[in-house]
Structures are given as structure tokens and as C-alpha cells.
Amino acid sequence: MQLSFENVDKRFGELEVIKGFSREVGQGELVALVGPSGCGKSTLLHLVAGLEKPSGGRVLADGRPVAGPGPRRTLVFQEHALYPWLTLQANVAMALELQGTDKATAFREATNWLGRVNLAGFEHYYPHQVSGGMRQRTALARAFIAKPEVLLLDEPFGALDALTRMALQDVLRDLIEEHQPTVLLVTHDVDEALYLADHVLVFSSRPARVLKAFDFAHCEKSHDLSGFAAERKEILSLLGIKTEVEHA
Amino acid sequence: MSQARRLTGPKKYLAVVLAIAFIALIWQAAAWSLPSFLMPGIPTVIDRLIEAVQQEEFRAGLLGSMSRLGSGYGFALLFGIGFGLVGGVLFFFRETLRSAIVILQSIPSIAWVPLFLIVMGFGNLPIIVVVALAAFFPMALSVMNATESVQPVHVSAARVMGASRWQLLRRVYLPAVMPELITGAQLAFGNAWRALISAEMLIGFGQGLGRSLAYSGEIADMVGVMMNILVIAILATLIDQVVLEKFKQRVLRYQYV
Structure with missing residues (x-):
């Protein structure tokens, strides 16, 4: 299933969460959304799931606006x-x-x-x-x-320890390879995004805006991400994390 | 496992036996210190109970009381759970119903007896309605309050899986509120039981427990009075502690594993 976001806005009362988000997600693509906490990434997933309605713009699934929740688009929550x-x-x-x-x-x-x-x-x-x-x-x-034809993952492994998380990432990767759903993955874990995703979108803080999109389609990947050190560094610095040793 | 929070096994039974012994001791002490026509002792009352159980009339009265309780309590459970759940998903309805319940609950259910007696006539119906009314409020209130603490993620997960409104109620809300529902049902039973006995004493229809108790009092038959009180205590304890507790452990099995 193909997803399109056309100039999507989302407000909760006065609070502007997403502003003018546009993006095409092709059938079978895995797009990771990384960004600061509370920046509206989860809200994007809820819009696709049909749990929320956009305040402006349109969310299309295979060309048709998302009208409500349905089993073809499923959401995996963090826990509980x-x-x-x-x-x-x-x-x-x-x-x-x-x-x-x-x-x-x-x-x-x-x-x-x-x-x-x-x-x-x-x-x-x-x-x-x-x-x-x-x-x-x-x-x-x-x-x-x-x-499901669309799989929405909302920090699915966020509450797990690092080793368990990696094991589950492999389980997930096998399942995705076998079933080829279109996947949106919200995560705080840059390594998880690098390991799993074809595209990584780095978001700003609220209202969410894409700072930069990275393309990793057709890359062979393992848990050893040393081949992606430059991208990893760039994503972290976009998120405001220091990646250089400071010299006095 | 950290420190145990409740008594289990033989210790729990011991506590129950001690409580019963304590009550019996107070009763028997009163019987020893008062003349027997005022306060009969335990053996006399037990003898009378054994005698009564063999009488057709006593058994019919007991059955009448139980069927009035069953109808009233049953209605209250059904409507209380139904209204409570619907209130869980319709917010405006919930606030309206809650306010109505808070107002109506302040009226002791027995206060309705004179009205119902005249509107519905002398018979089973006014007693059943009073019992139902007494049990409905705590039932609806506890279910309704519990629906507010149903986790949003549980509701969202079901909606994402394609649940209809009815499926949401039955598959998510109902099991999620079950612990509070059962506590509410136990509370409602206490109310229903008190309403039943007082309404029967007041209305005096048929040969129920309440009527039999009131009659014994009128003819100063203290053995009869104490026997009826004993039956009331035994029955209520059996229903609450055995029937409802067993039901609770069965339905909430997942909490006990």
C-alpha cells in the first residue's frame, strides 16, 4: 500500500504539532521517523492509522483519504x-x-x-x-x-534492554522481508533507524518539520553499523547531540 | 517475591473461625447475663432453626425471599452494568447519569416503600423494585467510574484491529472494568440484602425472612427473632463470601496466576 501525506497539519487546540508535512511512501518501503520527544512523530502514525484526523491537508492510502481505523493499517504500540x-x-x-x-x-x-x-x-x-x-x-x-499492508511502529522496542532490542529488530526484519508491508517506524534509537530503514526522516521539535531525509535503500546492513558512521554522526548532530570531543 | 500482602491457606480460615467464635461468645455471654425470655442462648436457637427448616411454611418463605432478592438484584446487575458501560463511551450521558445517581442515591431505598406500595399494590413487586433500586446505584456507579480508567492504548489497539463499538464494549471495556464490576456487585449485594429484609419487615407481604422476623418480634418470641437474624447472617455471608468470591476468582483468574 502506498501512502501520501499532502501538506498535512495537525493541531490539538492551540498546540501546533505538525505543520505542512508532505511525503510519498512507496509500497514496501520502510521509513523511520526520528526526532525529539513530543515532536509529533507518533501523531503522524495515528493519522495514518485513522485514530486522529488531520486539521489540514490529506493523508492518502492507495490514493484514498484515510477515513478511520481498519485492519489493513495496523499500529504496534510501545508497551502495555x-x-x-x-x-x-x-x-x-x-x-x-x-x-x-x-x-x-x-x-x-x-x-x-x-x-x-x-x-x-x-x-x-x-x-x-x-x-x-x-x-x-x-x-x-x-x-x-x-x-496488514501498512505497519505503523510507535517506538516498539523503546522499553527494552539493548540486547533484547537487537534480537527483536531481527525478528521484525525477517517478518517484514517475508510480508513486505509498507512500514513507518517511530524511534528514538538512531541505530535502530539506520539498521532497519530504507529512509530516515529527521524531524525538528514542535511543530514537526523534516530537517533532513537520508536514503539507505538497497544498502546491505548488519548490527555493525560502522559503515554508516558519517550518517549516524550527522543525524545525531541534527538532533542536537554532541558528536565531537571538545578541546579546551 | 516480596513480603506477602495477604493471608492465605489455613491462617485465613483460622481468622474466619476466630471471628465467628468471637461473635458467638458475645451472643452467649449476653444470653447468660440476661433472662432467657429476653435473650435466648445459642443451643436453643439452633434447635429452633433445625425445627423450622423441616417446616414447609418456613422453606416457602425462604424461597420467596430468595426469589425477590434474585429478581431485584438481577435487574440491578443487568441495568447497572449496561448503563455503566454505555456511560463509559458516551461522555455526556455519563455525567448526566452520574449526577442523577448522586441525587437519587441520597434517598434511602426503604423511603420509597410507601409510594411503591400504593402505586404497585400489595405484593412482590414493590419489594423487588426497592431491592433493585438499592442495588442499581452502586453497581452503575462503580462500572461507570471504572470505565474512566480503561487505558486509552487498550481502546486504540482494538480500534486499530477493526473493532466495532459493540466489540469495543464487550471485548475491551467489559473485561477491563471487571475487577471494579465485581467489587460493585458485592457492594450492591449488601445494599440489596438490607433493602430486602427491611422492605419485607415493613410491607409484610408473604412469608419472607423479614416478615417472619417482624412477626416474631410482635409476639415477643425472642427465639424466633434470633433464629431469623441467624438465618439472615448465614445466608448473606454464604452468598457474598462463597458465591460472589468464587465468581470473582474465576473471572479474575489472570490476577491470581
Whole structure:
């Protein structure tokens, strides 16, 4: 699915969050959005998901304005978005059940998907019984089971430790390669953006504006990002992080 | 695990047994110090209870009370949960209903008896309505308040997965408010039970528990009075601590694993 942002504005009352954002995102592209906290990156995802409406401009999915939430565009939240009263299996199955799949099929599919994210054997655990990493694996399974065409990731691994995060980035990368959804990834982690994304958009603070866009399409990447040191440095300095040792 | 926050297993049972023993001791001490026509002792009352249970009339009265309680309480649960949930998604409705409840709740439900008695006539109906009214308010209020603390991310997640309004209510709001719903149901049961006994004592229709208690008082049959009080206490405790508690642990299983 193709996404277009046409001169999108978003205000919450007096607060101007996004101003004049335009961008085309092609089918199967993975675009990472990095920027300071509270700059409106998550709001962009909510606009695509249909949870919010733009105050000005248009958000188009395959040429049609986004009218409301729908299972073709799914959102993965930072954490705590699993239902604590459902087992991991039931959490994943719910994505299918809400679309009318019968319970038995949905649960069978959910078991398959939990296996895909290396959670076989944890079907009957409740979210509070497993680790944060396992919860986010479940959240990924819940997102992919509905075969979305657009995947919106709102700092999906932000609450995880560095090693767990890298393991999950690999899980995510495999799933994306296999299913080829169009992906928007909001992250605070520059390395995560470099590792996963075809394009990285660096945003200013509120109202969000693109400071610079980086193109990494068709780059071979591993967790060793030393080949991208220059870009990494540039992104960090755009975000106001010092990257040079100061000499007195 | 950090320090245990509640008693479990045999210790918990011991605490319950101690509480019962304490109540029984006070009762028996009163019986020893007062003449027996004023305060009968425990054995006398138990004998009378065993006798009463074998009588058709007593059992029919008990059944009548239970069915009035069941209808009134059942209605209150159904409407309380329904209104509370709808209030959760319709904000204006919620504020209106909450204000109405705050006003109406200040009226003791038993105060409605004279009105209902004349409007609805002498029979089961006014008692059932009083019971329902007494239980409805805490039920609706606790569900409605709980809907406010449903996590927005849980609602958004379901909407993104394509949930309809009805699915949101049933699959997200209802399970999310379940802990408060059950606390509300227990609170509502207490109210319903008090309303039932007082309405029966006041209206005196049929052969219910309340009526039987009031009648024993009128003829100064203290053994009968104490026996009815004993039955009231045992039944309420059984329903609240056994039926509702078991239901709670079943529905909130996920909190106990």
C-alpha cells in the first residue's frame, strides 16, 4: 500500500504539532521517523492509522483519504498494549476474531504466529507472567497475523534492554522481508533507524518539520553499523547531540 | 517475591473461625447475663432453626425471599452494568447519569416503600423494585467510574484491529472494568440484602425472612427473632463470601496466576 501525506497539519487546540508535512511512501518501503520527544512523530502514525484526523491537508492510502481505523493499517504500540486479562494466544487471536474469524481458527493461527516469533509453549501465559521482550514479540505476532499492508511502529522496542532490542529488530526484519508491508517506524534509537530503514526522516521539535531525509535503500546492513558512521554522526548532530570531543 | 500482602491457606480460615467464635461468645455471654425470655442462648436457637427448616411454611418463605432478592438484584446487575458501560463511551450521558445517581442515591431505598406500595399494590413487586433500586446505584456507579480508567492504548489497539463499538464494549471495556464490576456487585449485594429484609419487615407481604422476623418480634418470641437474624447472617455471608468470591476468582483468574 502506498501512502501520501499532502501538506498535512495537525493541531490539538492551540498546540501546533505538525505543520505542512508532505511525503510519498512507496509500497514496501520502510521509513523511520526520528526526532525529539513530543515532536509529533507518533501523531503522524495515528493519522495514518485513522485514530486522529488531520486539521489540514490529506493523508492518502492507495490514493484514498484515510477515513478511520481498519485492519489493513495496523499500529504496534510501545508497551502495555496487550490485554492483561487474555493469554498471549488469546491476545494474538483477538486480531482475527475482531474481523469475524471464528474462535477455533483464530486460536490455531495464533499458535502458529506465536511459534514464528519464538514463543511456542507460552500460549497460555498471561502478559504479566512473561518478560517485556516476550510481550513485544506477542505484539508483533498480533500485528502480523492480520496481514496488514501498512505497519505503523510507535517506538516498539523503546522499553527494552539493548540486547533484547537487537534480537527483536531481527525478528521484525525477517517478518517484514517475508510480508513486505509498507512500514513507518517511530524511534528514538538512531541505530535502530539506520539498521532497519530504507529512509530516515529527521524531524525538528514542535511543530514537526523534516530537517533532513537520508536514503539507505538497497544498502546491505548488519548490527555493525560502522559503515554508516558519517550518517549516524550527522543525524545525531541534527538532533542536537554532541558528536565531537571538545578541546579546551 | 516480596513480603506477602495477604493471608492465605489455613491462617485465613483460622481468622474466619476466630471471628465467628468471637461473635458467638458475645451472643452467649449476653444470653447468660440476661433472662432467657429476653435473650435466648445459642443451643436453643439452633434447635429452633433445625425445627423450622423441616417446616414447609418456613422453606416457602425462604424461597420467596430468595426469589425477590434474585429478581431485584438481577435487574440491578443487568441495568447497572449496561448503563455503566454505555456511560463509559458516551461522555455526556455519563455525567448526566452520574449526577442523577448522586441525587437519587441520597434517598434511602426503604423511603420509597410507601409510594411503591400504593402505586404497585400489595405484593412482590414493590419489594423487588426497592431491592433493585438499592442495588442499581452502586453497581452503575462503580462500572461507570471504572470505565474512566480503561487505558486509552487498550481502546486504540482494538480500534486499530477493526473493532466495532459493540466489540469495543464487550471485548475491551467489559473485561477491563471487571475487577471494579465485581467489587460493585458485592457492594450492591449488601445494599440489596438490607433493602430486602427491611422492605419485607415493613410491607409484610408473604412469608419472607423479614416478615417472619417482624412477626416474631410482635409476639415477643425472642427465639424466633434470633433464629431469623441467624438465618439472615448465614445466608448473606454464604452468598457474598462463597458465591460472589468464587465468581470473582474465576473471572479474575489472570490476577491470581
